[in-house]
Amino acid sequence: MATVEFLNVHKSFGPVEVLKGIDFRVEPSQVVCLIGPSGSGKSTLLRCVNHLEVTTSGAILVNDRMIGYDVHGERLVEASDAEIDRRRSTIGMVFQNFNLFGHMTALENVMFGPTKLLRIPKAQAETEARELLARVGLADRANNYPSQLSGGQQQRVAIARALAMKPDLMLFDEPTSALDPELVGEVLDVMKQLAASGMTMIVVTHEMGFAREVADVVVFMDDGVIVEQGLPDDVLLNPQHDRTRSFLSKVL
Amino acid sequence: MSPTGTVVSEHERIDYVAMSGRPVLKRRRPGQIVSVIVIAFLIVLAAGTLVTNPGFGWVTVGKYLFDTRILAGLLLTLELTVIAEVIGFAVGMILAVMRMSPNRLIAGVAGVYIWFFRGTPLLVQLLFWGFAAALFPTIGIGIPFIGPNFIEWNTNDVISLMGAAILGLGLNEAAYTAEIIRAGLLSVPAGQSEASRAMGFSHLKTLWYVVIPQSMKVIIPPIGNNVISMLKTTSLVIVIGVGDLLYNAQQIYAQNLKQIPLLIVASIWYIVLTTILSWFQSRLEKRYSRGTARTVAKPARKEAR
Numbered sequence: 001m002a003t004v005e006f007l008n009v010h011k012s013f014g015p016v017e018v019l020k021g022i023d024f025r026v027e028p029s030q031v032v033c034l035i036g037p038s039g040s041g042k043s044t045l046l047r048c049v050n051h052l053e054v055t056t057s058g059a060i061l062v063n064d065r066m067i068g069y070d071v072h073g074e075r076l077v078e079a080s081d082a083e084i085d086r087r088r089s090t091i092g093m094v095f096q097n098f099n100l101f102g103h104m105t106a107l108e109n110v111m112f113g114p115t116k117l118l119r120i121p122k123a124q125a126e127t128e129a130r131e132l133l134a135r136v137g138l139a140d141r142a143n144n145y146p147s148q149l150s151g152g153q154q155q156r157v158a159i160a161r162a163l164a165m166k167p168d169l170m171l172f173d174e175p176t177s178a179l180d181p182e183l184v185g186e187v188l189d190v191m192k193q194l195a196a197s198g199m200t201m202i203v204v205t206h207e208m209g210f211a212r213e214v215a216d217v218v219v220f221m222d223d224g225v226i227v228e229q230g231l232p233d234d235v236l237l238n239p240q241h242d243r244t245r246s247f248l249s250k251v252l
Numbered sequence: 253m254s255p256t257g258t259v260v261s262e263h264e265r266i267d268y269v270a271m272s273g274r275p276v277l278k279r280r281r282p283g284q285i286v287s288v289i290v291i292a293f294l295i296v297l298a299a300g301t302l303v304t305n306p307g308f309g310w311v312t313v314g315k316y317l318f319d320t321r322i323l324a325g326l327l328l329t330l331e332l333t334v335i336a337e338v339i340g341f342a343v344g345m346i347l348a349v350m351r352m353s354p355n356r357l358i359a360g361v362a363g364v365y366i367w368f369f370r371g372t373p374l375l376v377q378l379l380f381w382g383f384a385a386a387l388f389p390t391i392g393i394g395i396p397f398i399g400p401n402f403i404e405w406n407t408n409d410v411i412s413l414m415g416a417a418i419l420g421l422g423l424n425e426a427a428y429t430a431e432i433i434r435a436g437l438l439s440v441p442a443g444q445s446e447a448s449r450a451m452g453f454s455h456l457k458t459l460w461y462v463v464i465p466q467s468m469k470v471i472i473p474p475i476g477n478n479v480i481s482m483l484k485t486t487s488l489v490i491v492i493g494v495g496d497l498l499y500n501a502q503q504i505y506a507q508n509l510k511q512i513p514l515l516i517v518a519s520i521w522y523i524v525l526t527t528i529l530s531w532f533q534s535r536l537e538k539r540y541s542r543g544t545a546r547t548v549a550k551p552a553r554k555e556a557r
Contacts, residue, residue, distance in 0.1 A: 050450055081454060089452025099447035103465045103543045113451045116461060145543040158447075165451060 001028035002063050002090075002169035002200045004049060009058035011044055018044050020224035021058070026217075029198045033211035033232070036221035037247055042204045045221070046171050049202065050091045051084055062091065062169060089117060092162030096174040098154040100146040106133060106157045107142040113165045125164075132160040136190050152183030156190050163194075170194065172203040208252055212236055220244045309513035316504065316517045325500030326521050328414075332486040332496060335418050337479050340425025347430035348437060349459060362430065369427035375488055377424055381416035382492030417489040425482060432474045436467030468540040476533030480526050497521055 004026040011019035018041045026032050034042040047053040049060055051067040059066055067087045069076040079087070100109050110129035114120040120128075133139050136156035146154050155175055162170060172191065176184040188210050195201055195214045205211060211218050211232055218235040220228045220243075228235055228244045236252075239245045302308060316322055350362035369377070380387075385407040394401030411419065440463045448458040487498040495503075498518050505514040 052446060052450060085449075085452045085454050087452075088450060091450075093447070093450040095443060095447060097443055099441075099443040101444060101447070101462055101466075105543075112461070113453075116457070117452055147543060162451075 001198060002026075003028055003061075004169065004200070004202065005059075005061040005064075006045070007059045007061065009045065009048065009060060010056045011041070011048060011053065012056045018224050019048070019055070022221075022224075022226060024217075024219060024226060024229060026200060026202060029200055030216045031195045031201045031203065031214050032217045032219060033215040034202065034204045034219050034221060035206070035208070035211060035247075036227075039223075040221045041224045042221050043173050046173050046202060046204050049169075049171055050088050050093060052093075062087070067091075089113070089165055090167055090169070092165060092167035092170040094155070094158050094162055094170065094172045094175050096177050098146070098151070098158045098178070100154050100158055100161070102146055105143050105145055106138060106149065106160075109146070109157055110161045110164045113161065118165070129160070129164060132163055133157070135163075135193075136160045137186070150183060151179045152186045155179065155187045159187075159190055159194070169200045169202070172201065172205070174204050174206065176205070176207055206251060208236060208248070220247070222247070307512055308516065309510055312510050312513035313516050313520075316501075316514060317520065319504070319517075321500045321504060322497065322517055322521070325495055325497035326525075328495060329483065329486050329497040329521075330525070332414075332417055332421060332489065332494075333479065333483045336421035336425055336486070337482055339418065339422030340429045340478075340482075341475070343423065343426035344429025344433055345464075347426060348433035351430065351434055352437060366427045366430055369424050374420070374424050374485065375491060378417065378420035378488055378492055381411065381420040382413065384411055384416065413492055413494050416492055417486075417494045421482065421486060421489070425478065428478060429475065432478070433467070433471055435474075436471035437463055439470045440466045465540075469537065469544065472533065472536050472540055476529070476536070479533075480529050483525055483529065484522055 006022045006024050009019050009022040010017065018039075022041075022045060024032075034045065036042050044053055048055050049062065049067070054068060065087070066076070066079075068079055068084055070079050070083075071077075100106075101112065104112060107126070107129055110132055111122070111125045114125040114128065115122055130139065130142060133142055136159055138153060138156055138160070141149060141153060141157070146157070149157065159175075175191070176187050179187065184207065188207060191201070191203070191210070192214055203210075203215070213232075215232045217229060218232045219226055220235055220239070220241075222243050228239060228241050235244065236248060239248060302310075347362045347365060350358045351366070353359050353362075388407050390401075390404050391407050392401030392404035394403075437459075444462050444466065445458045448462045449455070453461065486496055489496055490499040490502065493499070501514040501518040505511045
């Protein structure tokens with residue numbers, strides 16, 4: 001299981017600095033929930049982990065290595081595209097809008113990575129994909145296209161798709177924010193199950209109940225910096241900073 | 253129902269439910285009748301002209317419809333259409349991907365290509381290819397500008413008239429197709445490629461497996477339109493003397509002076525082919541609409557039972 005280390009991470013979009021020096025560490029099998037108001041930089045930070053966004057300065061180490069760079073003597077060298085792709089394939093990502101491939105069935109979505117990238121034989125990939133779909137409670141939906149599934153079902157397929165690559169780290173970018181309130185539970189249940197299985201997870205979320213119950217560490221971000229971090233009960237029930245307190249009073 | 257409501261005695265009440273069971277009386281529509289009469293009159297007029305005017309020469313049309321020269325021309329027209337369209341699609345796909353490249357030079361090259369081939373008339377391009385030998389008498393492989401050529405061919409041997417026609421039509425088509433494909437690629441939400449990239453797929457694999465298949469349902473209708481247009485545009489190759497359908501029809505009426513009947517023969521074949529192509533287009537559209545909301549899931553039906 002993976003470790004993730006954020007070392008003085010800065011990120012600017014043009015003149016706008018959205019991450020202003022982020023430092024923290026995720027231990028193996030830990031579940032870290034990133035909370036904070038929109039625009040605070042949580043999603044950007046998450047997307048920097050698998051190099052979907054490129055940091056302006058600072059470093060993010062996944063298993064003691066940067067995704068986008070190699071070290072040559074005293075300098076960083078851009079890693080080759082193929083190498084970046086390979087490193088990314090060990091990190092699963094789940095998006096707010098699911099982003100299931102619309103022209104593939106649920107089963108094909110889950111089989112896509114293993115067959116086309118890991119070159120696992122089709123029969124074996126299908127068996128594993130069906131197991132994963134069963135694990136997220138969608139064995140009977142294997143042949144449905146995403147447009148025929150509810151949001152909650154789509155998100156569970158998306159989780160199965162990410163797990164099919166056998167990642168050792170999972171990133172969740174507001175996985176329940178696009179869902180009807182009554183569908184949120186089914187996705188959170190799958191995530192709880194995953195956390196219990198020992199997966200290292202970084203979760204950007206507005207689900208404070210989930211954060212309290214499942215997270216090992218809650219990180220509160222605002223305006224590109226970490227305002228407060230610690231055990232869920234400490235941060236969520238007994239926040240030390242005014243900013244955290246006023247945010248929590250609005251969402252709880 | 254309610255005992256204290258407004259009083260409506262049973263016999264005064266209109267029984268809408270019972271009436272809705274009986275056939276509804278149709279309202280008369282005089283405008284409809286007038287329009288039917290007018291259109292019927294116009295059809296009779298047109299049909300009458302077609303039958304009574306000897307200029308159409310229907311007997312001649314029948315005689316030449318399956319003439320071997322016409323059929324040979326037809327085959328060549330089909331060949332030209334298919335090959336030019338395949339070249340157009342392949343080159344167009346490459347141009348579209350190049351045009352969207354973050355590398356400015358690569359995007360620029362594709363931009364200039366499209367600018368040039370859309371900016372000059374197809375007729376002129378066809379003539380250029382036909383006369384390519386005048387510009388480059390020989391084509392060879394060797395050291396540019398100074399050196400000897402290792403292999404050398406006579407341009408007219410390499411680029412036959414048919415070759416010139418294919419190049420002219422195909423490379424021109426590529427410029428238009430590129431823009432259609434680019435629009436298709438842009439229509440696929442960015443989240444799709446993001447999800448693929450996040451799994452570790454490369455840029456090109458993402459295009460191939462994720463973006464291009466989903467862009468097809470946007471690309472196919474205008475491409476079908478282009479194929480149908482291409483079928484008829486091939487008739488321009490008569491300027492470089494390639495024996496297509498129209499060319500052969502012209503050859504025949506140059507001898508027997510029956511212009512109208514032979515133009516009708518050519519038109520009939522063009523319209524037959526476009527009809528077939530339209531049918532293929534609708535089949536393709538169905539194939540690539542997989543996963544859109546209009547398709548019904550098989551297992552979902554089973555569950556409903």
